[in-house]
Structure formats: C-alpha cells, structure tokens
Amino acid sequence: MKNYMKLTFSALIVLIVLMSWTMPENNENWKQLFNGKNLKGWTVLNGTAKYKVENGEIIGTSEMGTPNTFLVTEKYYGDFILEYEMKMNEGLNSGVQIRSNSLPEYRNGRVHGYQVECDDSERAWSAGIYDEARRGWLYPLEYNKSAKNAFKKGQWNSYRVEAIGNSIRTWLNGIPVTNLVDDLTAQGFIGLQVHSIGKNTTLAGKEIRWRNIRIMTDNLEENRMEMPQEVTEVSYLKNSLTEREQKEGWKLLWDGKSTKGWRGVKLENFPEKGWHIEDGILVVESADGAESGNGGDIVTVDRYKNFVLEVDFNLTEGANSGIKYFVQGNLNKGEGSAIGCEFQILDDKKHPDAKKGVLGNRTLGSLYDLIPANGSFYDKNLRDKRFNGIGSWNRARIEVNGNNVVHYLNGIKVVEYERNTQEWQALVNYSKYQQWDNFGNFEEGHILLQDHGDEVWFRNIKIKPLD
Structure with a gap:
C-alpha cells in the first residue's frame, strides 16, 4: 500500500x-x-x-x-x-x-x-x-x-x-x-x-x-x-564549428579558404586547375563529364580509420561526383578515379548512371555499385531518402566504426553494411571492384572528393575521429 x-x-x-x-x-x-x-x-x-x-x-x-x-x-x-x-x-x-x-x-x-x-x-x-x-x-x-x-x-x-x-x-x-x-x-x-x-x-x-x-x-x-x-x-554554420562540436572532437577537414590538408590524389600538391575556392565554397569545375578529366580527384593528406564525416554538397543539373573513403592511392595506377568505397553524389533524374548497376545501387546516397540507398527491400528500417533538389545544399554523413559503416543523406539513414564478411565479399565479387584485392577491407585510408567532370560545390567538410 x-x-x-x-x-x-x-x-x-x-x-x-x-x-x-x-x-x-x-x-x-x-x-x-x-x-x-x-x-x-x-x-x-x-x-x-x-x-x-x-x-x-x-x-x-x-x-x-x-x-x-x-x-x-x-x-x-x-x-x-x-x-x-x-x-x-x-x-x-x-x-x-x-x-x-x-x-x-x-x-x-x-x-x-x-x-x-x-x-x-x-x-x-x-x-x-x-x-x-x-x-x-x-x-x-x-x-x-x-x-x-x-x-x-x-x-x-x-x-x-x-x-x-x-x-x-x-x-x-x-x-x-x-x-x-x-x-x-x-x-x-x-x-x-x-x-x-x-x-x-x-x-x-x-x-x-x-x-x-x-x-x-x-x-x-x-x-x-x-x-x-x-x-x-x-x-549549418559555414565552415566553422560550434563550441559543442569542438568539445565533442569535431575538426574541420577544410578551412573554407585554402587548400591546406588536401592534395591531388596522384600529386604531391593541390591541383593547379579544375578546382577553385569561391565565397567559402570548394568547387570542382566542369569538364564535359570526363572522369578526372580536369584537375582530378583530391584527397586528404591524412588517413582515417574510425570516424564520422559530414560534407555539404550542391549539385548542378546532370552532375556526377562522390565522396570516397578507405582510399588507397596506389590501387589505381591508370587513368580515371582513385579506388575506395563511395558515397554516390548524382542527379538521379538527369544522369544516365542512375539506371545502371543493380537495383539502383548507383543512385544518390548509395554505396556506389554495391548497395542502393533506401531500398526498403534491402532494409525495412531505412526511410526513403530525401533530396533537397538541384541547386540546393544537401548533407552527406558517413559513419565508420570498425567494420560497420552507415550512410546518411540529409539526416536520414539510407545505407548500412558490415565489411570483412562473406556477404560483403560476395557483393564486391559481383561489382566493378572485383579486380581490386582487399577492396573496402582496409583499416584506414584517405577521404576523397571526386572530379567526375561535372560542376559540384562542397562546404562544411568536417570530421570527428572515433579512435
């Protein structure tokens, strides 16, 4: 009582x-x-x-x-x-x-x-x-x-x-x-x-x-x-961190005004052409859609293992680009982009790549050529992705914690997967990455912004290392 x-x-x-x-x-x-x-x-x-x-x-x-x-x-x-x-x-x-x-x-x-x-x-x-x-x-x-x-x-x-x-x-x-x-x-x-x-x-x-x-x-x-x-x-503050973010360990990967911390993926320095900085925005310039046809991809000087990465991006009509991680600079010695797991950035309506691949695994937010973004057939716990549109800012978020990796688009989880498993290897073997030994299983790597020959804008690039 x-x-x-x-x-x-x-x-x-x-x-x-x-x-x-x-x-x-x-x-x-x-x-x-x-x-x-x-x-x-x-x-x-x-x-x-x-x-x-x-x-x-x-x-x-x-x-x-x-x-x-x-x-x-x-x-x-x-x-x-x-x-x-x-x-x-x-x-x-x-x-x-x-x-x-x-x-x-x-x-x-x-x-x-x-x-x-x-x-x-x-x-x-x-x-x-x-x-x-x-x-x-x-x-x-x-x-x-x-x-x-x-x-x-x-x-x-x-x-x-x-x-x-x-x-x-x-x-x-x-x-x-x-x-x-x-x-x-x-x-x-x-x-x-x-x-x-x-x-x-x-x-x-x-x-x-x-x-x-x-x-x-x-x-x-x-x-x-x-x-x-x-x-x-x-x-959403431009290229700056709040007091709480700083206390939580976030760091700016790009300072909004210089090329410090970045270089060409196959260069010792930042590309002399193909990229420019304008009003706190990092712009990859158009080259008629030619992959690495202008300045080429850029990567972080440092390598990262476990982390949370956020990048705001703004697409022009018909554009193609991507954010790659676990990038190993020596994998692709020929022409084209460097190799790594990719958060796809794409105009799904206008770029033909959206209809290629399997079950939409080359569309915006997808783990490129491997796992489609927000396919409820794949994971019923994922919501439909939300794209703010061409000419508007969108936010990519990638979380890596050991073998677990998650993609978010505008705050909504669209992809989650485990690396270093039999299921993962089966996905890789059925993709364009089958020729690259140990693809996606490296403990650490560079973070890359892709030059795919289309104009795309980036800003608010920040990372929170988890190690």
Missing part, C-alpha cells in the same frame, strides 16, 4: 510540473500574440484557405485548389521564446513559421523560412525544423527518435520555441525535440500554416486550431530551458 501511495504521489508531481509548463502564467515578460477575439495584428499570405476566431482559438480550414496559406504576424521578431498550443484533424500537415519572410524578389512573394512542424503522419516529425520553400528539412526527427512519441494525435499539443542568436530549439509537450544551429535568417514574422491539399476531397474542410499564443523578447537568457546533452546538435 505504501509503495502504491508513493508511486501515485510521484505521478501527481510529474503531472503538476507538466501542467505548470503548459498553462499560461502571469509573467510580465510574456506578450500575447493573439488577443483571443479577432485577427488584429495578423494578415493572410499566399493562399485562400480561411481563418476564423472561435472560443479564444484561431481556426484554419483546409481547402482544395489553393497553395499553402499562412496567417502571419504584421510584426517581425528576431530573438524570442514562443509558446503556443496546437490541435489538428487527422491526415493534415501543418506548422508554425518563425523568422520567415515574404519578399517580392523571392519566388513572387512566397512565404519562406523556418517552420516548426506539426506532423500527423507515421514518420512523426512534429517539432522538427523544416525550411519552408527554401532548403527543406534541417532537423528531421531521425536526429532525435526518442521525441517521436511526444505528439498527441487529435489532441492539444503544447509547443515551445527558443530562437536566440543562431540557436533554434524546440520542445513538444515538455519533451526536448530540436537543437539546431543556423544563421541564414535572423528575423521575420511568425505564421500559422494551412497546408495545401491539392484535390484531396477527404481532407477538405478539416481544421487546425491554435490557442494561447504568446511570445517573450526580453530577458531571454534567464528564461531559457536546459537542452539535454543527449539531444543531437545539428549545425
């Missing part, structure tokens, strides 16, 4: 703490963004979906034949802490824009910027950060899978957003979700989204509700909540 009373009392304390977090408090730092009566201070942009006020709630209703519709604040905000409650009918997708803009010169005024997601789907990415009409997903919940259960379908959900400097952090129903570092946009409006539904008649007339929308713009540091260390920090 005593144990039961102790358990009940503990549960009651937890409930009180959660309720105190979600309920409005009388604090002079908070300002109401919504007066509970009308839409004064708000305006509608882009679409024609309707918004109304009932019982102290803003209600948005989905409508066929309209693009995304946004109800946005007339006032702009930079640094702030935002809290709101949100409830959404089943099957819809929505979110709240922060630091967002609508500019005539950008896609004819289309709303763009950071969006705090409200996701009713199976993937469960609510409170992740999406970059609306710009770069796509910045913080999908594959970075923080433990937070996927925070969202309550068909019920009121309490969100907290802290946007302070280059840090954007979110909580959902008291659970920490997103820890993002990004400095692309410093201020903008706050907006409530009714997502387009196309011609889907089953979603027409469904509702999204918001209430208790409040913001704090003063005394932010003393009101910040602690973000647990186990929540992954994801940074």
Whole structure:
C-alpha cells in the first residue's frame, strides 16, 4: 500500500510540473500574440484557405485548389521564446513559421523560412525544423527518435520555441525535440500554416486550431530551458564549428579558404586547375563529364580509420561526383578515379548512371555499385531518402566504426553494411571492384572528393575521429 501511495504521489508531481509548463502564467515578460477575439495584428499570405476566431482559438480550414496559406504576424521578431498550443484533424500537415519572410524578389512573394512542424503522419516529425520553400528539412526527427512519441494525435499539443542568436530549439509537450544551429535568417514574422491539399476531397474542410499564443523578447537568457546533452546538435554554420562540436572532437577537414590538408590524389600538391575556392565554397569545375578529366580527384593528406564525416554538397543539373573513403592511392595506377568505397553524389533524374548497376545501387546516397540507398527491400528500417533538389545544399554523413559503416543523406539513414564478411565479399565479387584485392577491407585510408567532370560545390567538410 505504501509503495502504491508513493508511486501515485510521484505521478501527481510529474503531472503538476507538466501542467505548470503548459498553462499560461502571469509573467510580465510574456506578450500575447493573439488577443483571443479577432485577427488584429495578423494578415493572410499566399493562399485562400480561411481563418476564423472561435472560443479564444484561431481556426484554419483546409481547402482544395489553393497553395499553402499562412496567417502571419504584421510584426517581425528576431530573438524570442514562443509558446503556443496546437490541435489538428487527422491526415493534415501543418506548422508554425518563425523568422520567415515574404519578399517580392523571392519566388513572387512566397512565404519562406523556418517552420516548426506539426506532423500527423507515421514518420512523426512534429517539432522538427523544416525550411519552408527554401532548403527543406534541417532537423528531421531521425536526429532525435526518442521525441517521436511526444505528439498527441487529435489532441492539444503544447509547443515551445527558443530562437536566440543562431540557436533554434524546440520542445513538444515538455519533451526536448530540436537543437539546431543556423544563421541564414535572423528575423521575420511568425505564421500559422494551412497546408495545401491539392484535390484531396477527404481532407477538405478539416481544421487546425491554435490557442494561447504568446511570445517573450526580453530577458531571454534567464528564461531559457536546459537542452539535454543527449539531444543531437545539428549545425549549418559555414565552415566553422560550434563550441559543442569542438568539445565533442569535431575538426574541420577544410578551412573554407585554402587548400591546406588536401592534395591531388596522384600529386604531391593541390591541383593547379579544375578546382577553385569561391565565397567559402570548394568547387570542382566542369569538364564535359570526363572522369578526372580536369584537375582530378583530391584527397586528404591524412588517413582515417574510425570516424564520422559530414560534407555539404550542391549539385548542378546532370552532375556526377562522390565522396570516397578507405582510399588507397596506389590501387589505381591508370587513368580515371582513385579506388575506395563511395558515397554516390548524382542527379538521379538527369544522369544516365542512375539506371545502371543493380537495383539502383548507383543512385544518390548509395554505396556506389554495391548497395542502393533506401531500398526498403534491402532494409525495412531505412526511410526513403530525401533530396533537397538541384541547386540546393544537401548533407552527406558517413559513419565508420570498425567494420560497420552507415550512410546518411540529409539526416536520414539510407545505407548500412558490415565489411570483412562473406556477404560483403560476395557483393564486391559481383561489382566493378572485383579486380581490386582487399577492396573496402582496409583499416584506414584517405577521404576523397571526386572530379567526375561535372560542376559540384562542397562546404562544411568536417570530421570527428572515433579512435
């Protein structure tokens, strides 16, 4: 009986703490963004979906034949802490824009910027950060899978957003979700989204509700909540490391301004042609698609064994390139690229290589000519890959821990394999690499950026050695 009373009392304390977090408090730092009566201070942009006020709630209703519709604040905000409650009918997708803009010169005024997601789907990415009409997903919940259960379908959900400097952090129903570092946009409006539904008649007339929308713009540091260390920090700062990354052992593989630490794969120095640096971007120049037909591949001066590698890349139309690891400079003594395991970088729609190989194992994100990216037939635990598009930045991540290797594309795991096994050797024997002894089984090697004769941009090249 005593144990039961102790358990009940503990549960009651937890409930009180959660309720105190979600309920409005009388604090002079908070300002109401919504007066509970009308839409004064708000305006509608882009679409024609309707918004109304009932019982102290803003209600948005989905409508066929309209693009995304946004109800946005007339006032702009930079640094702030935002809290709101949100409830959404089943099957819809929505979110709240922060630091967002609508500019005539950008896609004819289309709303763009950071969006705090409200996701009713199976993937469960609510409170992740999406970059609306710009770069796509910045913080999908594959970075923080433990937070996927925070969202309550068909019920009121309490969100907290802290946007302070280059840090954007979110909580959902008291659970920490997103820890993002990004400095692309410093201020903008706050907006409530009714997502387009196309011609889907089953979603027409469904509702999204918001209430208790409040913001704090003063005394932010003393009101910040602690973000647990186990929540992954994801940074998009250009060619620089955050304080946390430095403490965790990350190092820049490229400093963003020189060729230090890199050389031509068959040279003692960096290539004199075929590559150049422009505004913090490392560019491999076009050579009409000829493999190593210009400056040739470049590799790190150092060799690496166990590591986590991240590289941001931007493809031109029809381009082909790759990131190779376990590269042994002396394997291929003839023409063409150096030999190593390759994270394929490719325009799947326009480059013919996407249709070659076996079951798509030469497409973007694949372990080139060996394992296709995100084939659910291969591993049902892998999600469909997400490509941000030609002309947009995408992030490759390669994790090597002994014989286990994983590929990620834009935060989503797309390939995982074990080296030095019979299964691995069978894959190699059925590939173009069968002629190379011990392919993929070397303990260490160089990291390589490929010159495949197409223009591709690289930046934010960083590594965390695990040894």
